[in-house]
Amino acid sequence: MESLLEVSDAGLVAAVNAFERGRGWAKAAPLPWYAVRVKSNFEWVTATMLRDKGFQEFLPVYRAKVRWSDRVKETEKPLFPGYVFCRFEAEQKLPIISTPGVVQVVGVGKQPVPIDDQEMDAIRKVVRSGGPSMPWPYLQVGERVLVEKGPLKGMEGILVQVKSKCRIVVTISLLHRGIAAEVERDWVRPVPGSPSSSSHRI
Template sequence: MNWYVVYTKPKWEKKVADKLKQAGIECYCPLITQIKQWTDRKKKIEIPLFSSYVFVQLADSERNSVFQVAGVVRYLFWLGKPAIVKNEEIEAIKTSLKAPNISDVSVSTIQVGDRIKLESGAFSNQNAIVQEISNNYYILVLETLGCVLKIKYK
């Protein structure tokens, strides 16, 4: 069985995960603990690591069963097909969130204008500026080398 990513209504991640479990569907909503401060108090709260996403594990033939749950909007798609997450990636998320030395975790996406450092490949350790993002490629400007790099992904 594959892990799929379900897109939920905003702020419904924990509710959807609870209802999916009640319906007998294996799901995972990674949570992190943050301290929120109001004017009169501080409180530890659990918030989802990924906004509006819940992972579900089910057979391909049972994929439509998640739409019985209120708050489920759609599946996340990648290149025209439902995005599949490897079991090892789910386990890596679970393991890293259990680590005792994690104090603050945040997830963000790459956007046009962001400065990034390439970590692998022929241009590893080079700084780049994201110039364009498309459905299947990035265009990066490598200032130190004076060139433009187009990276295709599948």
Template sequence: MKKNVNWYAIYVKARHERKVLEALLRKEIECYLPLRTETRQWSDRKKEVEEPLIRGYLFVRINIRSYYDVLVIPGVISFVAFDQKPAVIPDYQIEDLKIFLRDGGKDIEVTNEHIQKGQLVQINEGPLKDVIGEVTELRGKKRILIRIKALGCLVLAELGVNQIERFTEDTPMPSAKK
């Protein structure tokens, strides 16, 4: 086991996670990019693809003296820091991420959104796609009761937070279905 090494999170440019990962590995810097398997639908086929669990982030395990070796890699923006010091991530948290992702991570969702009762949301997937409603109740992590004014009813939907987004005046209105 290496001495004085810790895990740190780094911010990377959008959609550069794999390129930065390859560059880190070429420099023999221990790193981890949590990936999950998603099913993507195209007009003619479905395909399983691996996508970063946390977009824009990668994890490196380094001695703090290697700090600048990481920062000079093209695509790296900065270290995640608190009080202007790189934030140390305990080993067990990285191991927990690896355990969560062992089966492909299909049931794991990561979001910065905080959905609350009374909030207007727009549904992004499924048979209710583009419907806008008010969250009236949260039942666990995947069940949301939504009041849909236009229908005059409440709908209990099994939706993950990745299937809805907050609706604001700036949210583009759904185009008319043809």
């Protein structure tokens, strides 16, 4: 009798393992990203407090040179000044708006509007790449390209040219703001259907 129970238990475990490998257990969808408007120079303070409350926050920064009276110092600055990105349920925004430094959650009226997932993925990919990046004016027109090589491989954006350097601009439509990251010209190819104008020259 004992051996039959052992076989039965072993069969049950095997069946469960097979189910997990084949179909997997249902996973909860990740919470949407929202743009949180904060007071000037409160980006780091607010981001830290949101993290301490248990929220997943994201404060994208870039390295910039600041000239002082006697020297030039390199420091970190927000890529989107005045904003911190955070994941949460829209119906449970009270802990967000009660955080020191928060002005509002970006949306329509009092209803928060989530950031497009592809736009957030692109911004996070630029930051993770570790390459040079900087804030950039929002662009709606230009040659849309796909990066085929380098740390930004697989990302789409708008190609601009500054002197001899090429940059790919990715934007957050809801904020009408963007950032630019440097790429090699032979790393990108046009996306079918993009405007025929080759690039913006600045």
